[in-house]
Amino acid sequence: MDTPALALGPLLHEGKAKRLYATADPQWCAVEFKDVATASNGRRQVRLPGKGRLNCQISARLFTLLEQAGLPTHFRELVGDGWMLVRPLRMIPLEVVLRNRAAGSLLRQLPIVTGQQLEPPLLDLYFKDDALGDPFLSEARLATLKILTPQARVQLETMARQANGALHQALAGLDLDLVDLKLEFGWDASGQLRLGDELSPDNCRLWDRRQSPHSPGRSLDKDRLRQGLGGLVAAYKEVNHRIQALGLQPRSHDPGEGL
Numbered sequence: 001m002d003t004p005a006l007a008l009g010p011l012l013h014e015g016k017a018k019r020l021y022a023t024a025d026p027q028w029c030a031v032e033f034k035d036v037a038t039a040s041n042g043r044r045q046v047r048l049p050g051k052g053r054l055n056c057q058i059s060a061r062l063f064t065l066l067e068q069a070g071l072p073t074h075f076r077e078l079v080g081d082g083w084m085l086v087r088p089l090r091m092i093p094l095e096v097v098l099r100n101r102a103a104g105s106l107l108r109q110l111p112i113v114t115g116q117q118l119e120p121p122l123l124d125l126y127f128k129d130d131a132l133g134d135p136f137l138s139e140a141r142l143a144t145l146k147i148l149t150p151q152a153r154v155q156l157e158t159m160a161r162q163a164n165g166a167l168h169q170a171l172a173g174l175d176l177d178l179v180d181l182k183l184e185f186g187w188d189a190s191g192q193l194r195l196g197d198e199l200s201p202d203n204c205r206l207w208d209r210r211q212s213p214h215s216p217g218r219s220l221d222k223d224r225l226r227q228g229l230g231g232l233v234a235a236y237k238e239v240n241h242r243i244q245a246l247g248l249q250p251r252s253h254d255p256g257e258g259l
């Protein structure tokens with residue numbers, strides 16, 4: 001990925017799909033979206049030129065959509081097309097999965113058919129720990145870990161459901177069926193809970209309703225890698241193209257502003 005038009009500080013964190021850097025202003029960090037896709041908890045890794053830019057653009061627009069719906073996120077602005085500036089968050093080690101339809105791991109764990117609608121959407125919490133394989137958390141395990149107070153848990157789940165509802169509705173208008181998605185949250189310096197990480201087809205399932213309106217539909221998400229279907233970058237391009245039709249204008253970095 002090209003170097004961004006700002007002075008980068010030290011690398012703070014490297015995940016499977018992104019790198020997080022400090023900037024000259026401690027209020028903001030820079031995120032680089034990598035041209036890499038991983039599956040099977042990082043055991044399979046593929047280089048896919050163009051993927052980083054697409055996930056950055058898609059995430060910027062969807063964060064903007066949620067901010068406009070009143071949900072606090074870490075997003076500040078795009079820097080070029082493969083980087084963004086975000087507010088540093090103290091991340092909560094939870095993967096918050098919202099399921100609008102049955103797919104993926106749920107099919108292996110419950111007697112349920114692919115695509116069965118889940119109303120209200122199912123909210124599953126997983127402990128974010130690669131070495132442990134991100135285990136599912138029961139109520140008792142969550143309480144044992146003492147990750148969240150009961151009040152913070154209610155706040156997090158309310159925000160997660162609102163984000164899912166807003167995204168599901170906006171994407172449905174583009175004939176994209178948001179089957180499920182994974183969200184991550186953190187606390188900013190003032191103690192405000194915010195949505196972090198990314199909002200891209202790496203972290204959700206999107207079924208194309210244009211091709212098969214009455215059946216599960218073509219996957220326009222990372223299932224293309226998980227299932228060896230190929231065409232991942234083309235699918236993400238299609239998602240980015242459709243999302244542009246929402247007319248959202250994510251803020252863009254002005255190099256004259258400093259940093």
Ligand code: TMP
Nearest residue numbers: 103104105106180181182202203204205
């Ligand atoms: P699952 O079917 O594997 O439980 O995944 C549910 C959703 O969460 C799906 O959209 C993919 C997403 N997800 C991630 O983004 N990261 C992960 O580590 C896992 C396990 C799932």
